[in-house]
Amino acid sequence: MSEHHVMPLKTYFKVAGGLVLLTILTVVFHEMKMGALAGPVAFLIAAVKASLVLLYFMHLKYDNMTNRVIFGSGFFFLILLFAFSYVDIWTRIKSFSTL
């Protein structure tokens, strides 16, 4: 196991500030009403925020490879969930209501 890494408090506050900033950014982009782009942009910002939390608050940045691999395996199962759900959703025979 890798030795314990003690992070300076300042880093935590910086990251927290970054998260708040990104949240504000989300609201701003929402107000801009970007139509089809709105979803992807919101997801992109959320992904950046999640990575910040993972890397700094959950210490993945300083962990050894095993922990990262184990963490990554979670994504593998997430992909399974999405992929097989999409197998259904994208191949449904659509019939549109005329009501």
Add this chain to the structure above:
Amino acid sequence: MGTASTNPNVNYLTEFSGIKSWLFSLDHKRIGLMYMIAILFFFLVGGIMAMLIRLELFSPGPTLFSADTYNQVLTYHGAIMVFMVIVPGIPAILGNFFLPLQIGAADVAFPRLNLASWYVFMFGAILAFTTLFTTKIDTGWTFYTPYSIKTGTAVITIVLAAFIMGMSSILTGLNFIVTTHKLRAPGMSMFDMPLFVWSLYSTAIIQVIATPVLGITLLLLVAERVLGIGIFDPKLGGDPVLFQHFFWFYSHPAVYIMILPAMGIISELISAFSRKTIFGYKAIAFSSLGIAAVSFIVWGHHMFVSGQSEIAGVIFSFITMLVGVPTAIKMFNWLATLYKGSVSFESPMLYALGFLFLFAIGGVTGIMLATLGVDVHFHDTYFVVAHFHYVMVGGTLMAIMGGFYYWFPKMFGKMYNEGLARLTFVLIFIGFNVTFFPQFILGAMGMPRRYFDYIPAYESLNKISTIGSWMIAAGFFLALYVIIRGIISGPKAPANPWGAKTLEWQTSSPPPHFNFDKKPTVTGGPYDY
């Protein structure tokens, strides 16, 4: 370890006394027993609900209560038995108690977390019970949308209760994974571990990976009801079938959370009572992992007629068949272990053999239901009800009973009445088949599940089924008597009454507070007979 454990009269049960010594105990054995008391109580309540369901179906038309009440009783039975009895059952009770003992450890890796998960579980359970008995729930245990969004009943609280209990399940799983990797006795490699430990390990992986998805799904359902976010509601651009995808992504692997530890117990029992090395140790261990892996990509077999696309149906049908392979590997290995063994028929072994018989029926009918074309007809009939009761009651409950009789001497340091214990097997085994085999026929005749009424043509088989349920109940009450009498006035148990080889039998019965007076060193395999 202190001085206490050198005195043979002091064990984990007697070393400390008072209610506080239990409620704040970090001892995995005591926590296991606390789970046992809670889960036995839930089992009693869920069982009473089952009896009420069968009584109502004794004759067509309203027999006992109204259709609305029937829907609620059905929901109570399903929700209690799944989330509060069979899912936590083996890992929380027997797993907690015997995982550390079987690998020669003093406790689990995180004793405080272990106690915390008991409290989290109890908190969720109490929330579930107050919801069930002070308000109405009529969604069934699956909470399918769109009904669960529309119904006026207390969906939110029951769903939060399931969420909280899921949290407890994750914590237990995490604890078991770390314990298995880090606390094995010196000399014990992964392939020297008893197969019960392997099965708990595979189960724990599923608990950790799948349960969060259930949690998120349930929170989305709450968000849908409270905020109308529109993920499941087609009016807002959502997809009600998506709920079923999310729900079964957890709930199909959950079936293996229920059955894998049961298979682990069966491996122990078959080997111990055949007095023979388990046949195909590695095959059994890896098939557990195989089942765990495949379990994540078969969930769509619950959705063949839900509006899922045909292509998805075909794919899920095909992959589901694959589950039969690792399962059959286990079955054949158990049978091969019996072959030329010196088999004896004590009560735990009777339950293990009962498991083989009932689980074979449950498994093979599972393959029938996995066949897309056949399932279109059997879907939502009593055939499905019979199938999953053969797997869960015929499988998991038989294994719990067998495991319980097997480890009872170790847990309490007493022996129970063997004759009466065998009688419980006879009652439960025959009663079970009388109850559920007719339901296969009813399903094939087209009787739909979950309805409170049926046409007169189904009456005689339903009567047989209800009479069978009385035999099961008699068997379980007798078992309760056997256990209580054994604890109170049973003769003292030796350290190793069955002559088994796994580590838990090398310490005294009941074990001292830290399990072993001196840390065991492992030189042989778990089944060197």
